Amino acid sequence: MSGIVPLTHKGALRLREELDRLKSVERPKVIEAIAEARGHGDLKENAEYHAAREQQGFIEGRIQELEYALSHCQVIEVGKLKAGSKVVFGATVELVDLDSDVVVTYTIVGDLESDIKQQLISVSSPIARAMIGKHEGDAITIQAPGGSREYEITAVRYLD
Structure with missing residues (x-):
């Protein structure tokens, strides 16, 4: 480290x-x-x-x-970020799988605090890297072991 x-x-x-x-x-x-x-x-x-x-x-x-x-x-301090609808470190992002309409919510955190069971994903994870810099309403593609998955960012929040 x-x-x-x-x-x-x-x-x-x-x-x-x-x-x-x-x-x-x-x-x-x-x-x-x-x-x-x-x-x-x-x-x-x-x-x-x-x-x-x-x-x-x-x-x-x-x-x-x-x-x-x-x-x-x-x-x-995530609550003090003024990123609006842009996804940056600390954002809580709601995604919709465009194939299955399943909604998932993740919070982007540091590597040491990530815990997928609590929907806390590492800033260095592939899904977080795909979301960083995008805005609410944008579509993203994530390469998963079973092939690529398409998601739409439906909400971006900054909770404390």
């Missing part, structure tokens, strides 16, 4: 909360699990110890990633 990391205000808050939880809850819990596993004897054949050490590695890696991102981020 290098350079400036764009984040929405909500995304930055969620990452700070995750960092605080990792440092104050998860890290002490795994340190306690390691100490308990050490008490069981031989570390060479101690699966609990090795699992706890592996978990500690994941936690420490995520802490480093979050600390880096938060120290190198540019928090973008």
